[in-house]
């Protein structure tokens with residue numbers, strides 16, 4: 231560990247120094263030396279992190295390459311939880327609520343799913359294992375037995391329906407496991423990240439330290455066997471479809487999609503040619519390539535890209551000496567891919583132009599290296615260029631994905647086509663919320679509805695008095711001294727990062743309130759600051775109005791509170807249809823009353839004494855109170871349901887401590903890219919909605935996700 235510490239510190243210090251401008255004296259040699267030093271330190275650290283074999287390459291730009299360690303693949307049957315709400319749904323169709331990645335991985339193995347193939351050396355060409363990857367590979371061998379096992383063009387054609395047409399095919403267990411596992415892996419990554427951020431929260435410049443955090447988080451993921459694809463493999467990775475967006479290079483490493491934080495090309499080394507499944511192939515061979523934002527590619531939307539190694543030259547010999555490029559590592563790798571027709575996963579990165587987002591990387595699909603040639607690069611020196619062409623038969627990226635990839639979110643509302651209202655809040659929110667309809671002629675009618683930022687309370691509801699608060703001054707700093715933090719298990723539930731993020735969903739979050747000594751900037755008041763992301767109400771084809779974000783939203787960030795009139799639920803008994811009711815069922819979900827489940831996965835959080843004391847028998851089957859947003863509300867009334875949502879519901883107590891009247895705040899369940907629709911799980915029990923005629927009402931669900939339960943209620 232001494233080595234790791236040395237490498238980490240050296241890497242950290244050099245990065246800091248460069249950021250602080252310590253080397254910014256116009257001395258290029260000094261800068262180059264610094265970068266090289268940092269690269270060495272980073273590589274050494276990564277090497278230690280991955281604990282894999284070290285191979286020495288002649289090109290300093292790819293001096294070390296990293297192989298993931300092999301994981302064990304013990305066959306242990308994973309259990310899926312089942313509540314009464316889900317009892318009628320076949321086991322394979324039940325929604326996924328966040329079992330640990332480990333259990334999912336075990337499930338994948340138990341069902342013969344080779345999605346996460348950790349035991350056979352990483353290649354998935356076994357015709358006995360029918361999974362997305364298996365079908366793909368099997369198709370290759372059966373379509374044309376004489377073709378190379380890596381003739382991906384044939385396999386793409388043959389497996390079009392199973393691999394690519396996700397939206398049209400019914401969800402299969404293997405696909406579901408892979409998608410769920412991707413989500414869970416990213417969630418684990420975010421959780422570790424936020425835990426680390428919290429540890430560092432007292433450090434002033436922590437916000438900028440994301441690269442160092444990434445390394446630590448990835449090392450923790452390796453320790454806990456949480457990397458989704460720990461072995462490198464060719465072709466598509468199940469669960470990661472074309473158009474999938476990574477929010478950092480580290481996310482790609484966490485998933486095992488591309489295992490370098492720094493280099494463009496991820497490749498398999500020479501020793502792989504000794505493996506049975508790769509017999510006859512010449513290595514090194516690239517598996518994935520990241521075309522970064524600096525990458526100058528004039529043909530952005532074409533099917534071809536021209537790639538030149540970012541380093542561009544071999545820095546062999548003295549520091550100042552820059553040689554012509556020779557066909558070695560990154561170039562050799564691509565040449566090998568070209569000569570053997572082995573396609574490469576291509577990811578394209580773009581700098582963000584919106585709040586809190588650094589970059590986004592979109593998976594564009596499999597590309598084949600078509601040709602290579604030499605050209606004049608910097609100072610007239612020789613560089614190798616490669617033309618990569620997208621394999622045919624792969625779906626095109628949607629407009630949203632392309633826009634999002636470019637960090638472009640359609641510009642100012644006034645310039646947008648189809649704008650029906652410039653600001654639904656009428657100036658009440660700090661950021662305007664436009665309403666847009668690009669799909670049909672439906673006008674936006676807001677008669678009978680008043681926008682409000684704050685909850686209104688019905689006359690027959692008595693709010694409890696404000697609870698005694700903490701005695702902190704200014705900002706609450708030390709959880710041990712803060713009475714509110716103590717209610718949260720002696721920890722602050724939030725970290726300051728990106729304007730405040732909830733570390734993980736809890737049964738209830740106790741925030742500081744009116745009687746607390748702290749001010750509005752206190753870390754324990756994150757949900758009280760109103761909407762800070764650019765949201766947009768838009769028309770959908772089948773779900774009416776919906777809400778999407780124009781900004782990147784980091785996981786755990788508060789998005790909006792469900793606003794409306796706080797009412798007694800029994801008042802609604804005579805109402806026929808009201809689509810805008812939110813039952814405050816915090817206690818019911820915590821205690822599993824009437825089959826209600828905890829809302830955000832199986833995250834086990836200790837119940838605080840206060841809630842523990844409430845006896846189950848005391849609770850009505852239906853929550854006593856609800857928030858009715860039919861006549862008064864905010865943007866959250868337009869947020870639709872999804873069976874795989876990107877928001878989660880968090881109960882929050884910030885004035886009184888009566889959980890039956892808790893505030894309902896929606897938080898980002900993962901990183902949310904611009905232009906994604908915002909959704910949460912309404913959590914209806916099936917057959918729980920009865921019409922006036924006494925018959926069970928059914929509402930089909932159009933969320934369109936892989937694991938859709940098909941009914942809203």
Ligand SMILES: C[S@@+](CC[C@H](N)C(=O)[O-])C[C@H]1O[C@@H](n2cnc3c(N)ncnc32)[C@H](O)[C@@H]1O
Pocket residue numbers: 772773774775776809810867868869870871872930931932933942
């Ligand atoms: C709170 S409102 C959401 C906003 C609503 N779409 C609108 O146009 O005002 C809830 C209603 O939206 C529709 N809805 C929401 N999510 C849906 C989904 N996944 N599938 C079908 N309809 C949905 C249902 O009619 C539901 O009762």
